[in-house]
Amino acid sequence: MFTKTKIEIQPFSENLGRKIINTENTSLLDIDKEEIINLFKYYSFLLFRGFETNVDTFAKFSNSLSKDFMDYTGGVINRRIINEDGTILTVNDFKDEMKLHGEMYYINKPPQIVWFFCANPPLKDGETTVCDGRQFFNELSNSMQDLLSRKKLKFPGHLKKEDWQKKYKTNDLNVAKEICKSQGKEVQVNEDESINFKFICSAIHKSRTEKDDVFINSLLQAKKVNPKSVCFEDDSEITDEIMSELNEIAERITIEISWQKGDILMIDNTRIMHGRRAFYDDQRDIYTRMCFPAFPF
Ligand SMILES: [Fe+2]
Structure with a gap:
């Protein structure tokens, strides 16, 4: 791995997520794209740490691996625009917890990749949270798997x-x-x-390979913001009992990412849900880009 450059790869968990750590002043733009793509396809999210980065590097690096950047038309959150074409945006304008969600799973073609750039970390708390939607599906009780596969x-x-x-x-x-x-x-x-x-959409989606079921959607966050807003397609209620099973699994399988200045995070939005812990200071400044892979995926 990364034979031409001095890079260290560290796990988040056995089969999910990898940290790509710069150990010897390597430029982010010089690391081998094929190796990044292979790691991303296998581990589903990558954190690039210790590289010299700014908004411009973030734009160039994400441009080199992705395409069809979205400008968030129809998005539900207020975001500040960072670059000229409106494809680099702040994450949002509030500090509360954000429950795990797939990005823009309230439109029929959500982005497949979500990028984050840490312009400035919070003083404390405010970790970005991620979880594996495939594992989430497997942790659901049989009756819940059946219910969510049947009812949109x-x-x-x-x-x-x-x-x-x-x-x-x-x-x-x-x-x-x-x-x-x-x-x-x-x-x-x-x-x-x-x-x-x-x-109207399913809470469950087929994985890229069509082999697995993935729990990925906006349900947990939508229910938190406005409990009466979401229901099943037939207007029946998504009960507190259902939500407590889902929230218990979410919390149990969440991985937290504590930001360091200059970190870049690349997430597979077909499999990984993300969210954020609450924070309380005015330091946290994280940018995002939503797009599609510029490689076979
Ligand atoms: Fe998000």
Whole structure:
């Protein structure tokens, strides 16, 4: 591994996640792409640590491994734009815990790769959390596997006129409706030009290889933010009992990543859910990019 450069590889757990540690002033842009790709495909998330990095290096490095960067149109969180084309964004504008979620699993084509760059770490807490959605599925009780494989989730939403204009980056209602439709959402326009929409999707997705089932979705975070908002497709309730089984598994299999300045994290958003512990200071400054692999995946 990394035969031409001095890099150390450390595990997060036996089969998941690897830290790529710079030991001898190697440039991040010089490390062997094929080796990174192989590690990423096998271990599903990689943390690059100890390299000299800034926003520009982060952009170049992520550009070298991914493509089709998204500008977060239709995203649910307020993010600050960092670069000119709007493909580097802050993670969000609040400090609460974020429950484990697949990024943008409320649209029909979520990004396959999510990148993070630590411009500045928090003084304490604020770890990014990750978990293996494949392991999550395997930890579910048989009855829960059956229930979630049978019944899809329904995420309803309401946006006032000024809110959809901001989220969909247009003043034209027809354009906004088209974006919603292209993202797989059903839309209904109200008299005051506010919109109601709903998105229906399974909590369980097939892995890239189609061999395994993966629990990856936005359910845990959506339920935390607005407990009444999500239900099953047939309008039946997702009960507290269901949520306590899911939250117990989530906490048990969570891996925490404590940020160091300059760290870069690359996550397979087809398998790995991510979230964040709460934090309390104004130091934490983490950027993200959402995109697709520029290699066979
Ligand atoms: Fe996220």
